[in-house]
Amino acid sequence: MFVSPIVATLYLMAKIKYDCLNCVGYCCAIYERVQVSEDDIIRLGNHFGILPEAARRRYTKKHASGERVLRRTPDPIFGESCIFQDPVKRLCSIYEGRPEVCREWPTHGGGRCVYYDTLQFERRQQENPDVVPLIQITFPEGARGR
Numbered sequence: 001m002f003v004s005p006i007v008a009t010l011y012l013m014a015k016i017k018y019d020c021l022n023c024v025g026y027c028c029a030i031y032e033r034v035q036v037s038e039d040d041i042i043r044l045g046n047h048f049g050i051l052p053e054a055a056r057r058r059y060t061k062k063h064a065s066g067e068r069v070l071r072r073t074p075d076p077i078f079g080e081s082c083i084f085q086d087p088v089k090r091l092c093s094i095y096e097g098r099p100e101v102c103r104e105w106p107t108h109g110g111g112r113c114v115y116y117d118t119l120q121f122e123r124r125q126q127e128n129p130d131v132v133p134l135i136q137i138t139f140p141e142g143a144r145g146r
């Protein structure tokens with residue numbers, strides 16, 4: 001069956017239940033391991049007009065897990081955040097150059113963002129449009145789901 005791009009876009013818009021422009025950029029702050037691949041580093045370099053090697057040194061670091069990840073910076077709300085999150089606008093400052101993992105989040109979640117749901121719920125519940133729930137995600141050693 002042929003589905004026109006306009007119909008597909010309208011369908012996607014109807015499904016999406018979060019609004020990053022009305023959020024505090026939780027996802028950019030909470031994950032200390034925003035992984036970058038070689039392709040991501042090349043894209044970063046192109047974004048800033050510098051060589052990939054310079055982008056690697058300037059904007060990424062080796063995490064204790066052995067992965068290459070984006071560097072972090074102090075953040076007024078969450079304590080730390082991605083080096084590219086604008087601390088005032090709460091948006092990605094390199095949107096077109098962001099890594100693949102950021103492009104995938106959270107659209108694989110069926111059009112929902114669990115943090116956005118929590119944020120809206122708490123703001124309604126506490127009758128305070130500015131409240132920001134702080135939620136920490138940890139991955140304890142040895143923990144296994146079912």
Ligand code: SF4
Pocket residue numbers: 018019020021023024025026027028105106113114115116
């Ligand atoms: S936490 Fe969810 S709603 Fe907030 S910026 Fe990230 S993806 Fe968007």
Ligand code: SF4
Pocket residue numbers: 027028029034070082083084085086091092093094095098099102
């Ligand atoms: S690169 Fe942009 S989208 Fe990805 S974590 Fe950093 S600020 Fe967020």
